[in-house]
Amino acid sequence: MYGTPTDCVWLLLHSDQLDRELFGRIRPGMLVRLHSVTLVGIDAVACEVEVDVSSRGFATPKIVGLPDAAVNESLERIRPAISNCGYRPPSKRTVVNLAPADVKKEGPALDLPIALGMLFAEDGAVPEAVARYVIVGELALDGRIRPVKGALSMAMLAKKEGFEGILVPRENANEAAVVAGLAVMEIGSLTDAVGFLSEQLPLEPTVVDVAGAFAQASRYELDFRDVRGQEFCKRALTIAASGGHNVLMVGPPGSGKTLMAKCLPTILPMLSLDESLETTRIWSASGKLAPGATLMGVRPVRSPHHSATAPALVGGGSIPRAGEVSLAHRGVLFLDEFPEFQRSILESLRQPLEDGYVTIARAHSSVMFPAEFMLVAAMNPCPCGYLSDPRKPCSCSPRQIDMYFSRVSGPLLDRIDIHVNVPAVPFTELRSKKSGTDSATMRDQVVAARERQRLRFGEGSTMQNARMGPRKVREHCPLDSACELILKQAMTELGLSARAHDKILRLGRTIADLAGDERVKPEHISEAVHYRRLDRKA
Secondary structure, three states, X not given: OXXXXXXXXXXXXXXXHHHHHHXXXXXXXXXXXXXXXXXXXXXXXXXXXEEEEOOOOOOOOEEEOOEOHHHHOHHHHHHHHHHHOOOXXXXXXXXXXXEOOOOOXXXXXXXXXXXXXXXXXXXXXXXXXXXXEEEOOEEOOOOEEEOOOXXXXXXXXXXXXXXXXXXXXXXXXXXXXXXXXXXXXXXXXXXXXXHHHOOOOOOOOOOOOHHHHHHHHOOOOOOHHHOOOOHHHHHHHXXXXXXXXXXXXXXXXXXXXXXXXXXXXXXXXXXXXXXXXXXXXXHHHOOOOOOOOOOOOOOOEEOOOOOXXXXXXXXXXXXXXXXXXXXXXXXXXXEOOHHHOOHHHHHOOHHHHHHOEEEEEOOOOEEEEEOOOEEEEEEOOOOOXXXXXXXXXXXXXXXXHHHHHOOOOHHHHHOOOEEEEOOOOOHHHHOOOOOOOOHHHHHHHHHHHHHHHHHHHOOOOOOOHHHOOHXXXXXXXXXXXXXXXXXXXXXXXXXXXXXXHHHHHHHHHHHHHHHOOOOOOHHHHHHHHHOOOOOOOO
């Protein structure tokens, strides 16, 4: 007789008591702790993976610690991966805890540490190397390791926390290896990870020549010499690049607005290593970095379509992610067909244009994304596009033109420093064999002007004229009586706002820096006022 169901239930409920009476103790389970990382925005947060395999209970594993759907689904990937690599999956009750429990865990980067924890707990022996390495990676069903997002941020955190090294997928090794003083081990499969941690498979850390990789990546394919004519517009863009000013280009279709916007990064100073790390972290966490890439060596240019939503442009989502303004950090955000964007979406640009960052608030957390970019917008002079084109007549009424321009609000125009007309290029200039000003010449002017700003604002400062606060404007932009008269007349006739007043002073300061002048002169103020011609009276 095996006993009644009541007897079986009693045995289950009192098994601990029987263990103590018969053996003097409870049969122990096996607990394994591994170190991993999860992403919150673009920042890495340390995550301890605890795997407990109990000697009693049901075999269905469970993950706790605020996992998202992708983390919960990892169990369905881990068990086949373990079996297909020739290992035995845990046959006992398994609980996986992801600490800290109050941080949302997202993405598949925790697959590999969870699988290793299950294997070591089932085996009953934990390699000593587990405590010295951070482990990340997504598992395929056959045990291969797929790349993850944010490997650079993860490696930087591992270095900060004092770990000896980090185990990353092979495609992420070059990206993580730019962090000096950290052993980056590239892992191709689950068996590679087990072999390395158990000291049965020797691996050499990935080494990257950061300077060489940076130099190779910092090459531009475009050049301003490819832009025919438009020397006046090139001058305006040189001023914009020198002081970090925002630009609005107005001209008919085919006048070269898009090409000039794409060429703008070629005249900006080369990315410093710190700036490259900032930009690479954002692109890596967003999954935009090319597989096997090391660092971003060129300034990004982002050109979203005018149908883009607010979360796509500024950032957001249930799990906050970086938008186009953050992907353009330290580079250029180009908005073509500017009035075609929804007005509410354009208004959402006002805060990052002022502050240089975006804050995405949710009920459980608040995430901040850097967003220091140059806004370059382009629009037609009227709905049909040919108001200023001598070759084609305009078919728009004055009312239609006014309504077209009214799609861009005055407060947003206030935040754009330079408004420049881009006329149609004559045939003679299109066919001319004489090249215009090239990027190298323009960049030399920009670098010289930025060096004057660096000396003015202090050694190590990255402030540009466009970012000067009111106090800095008063300190560094003193005006003589002639400048005062020009500025007063412009304020009266154009109906400029207080913000536009400061924009003119900042712009005049940049023009003076390009000219190598210590003081802002009347000709500098006059040119700055000329770039405010689209301002409307209140």
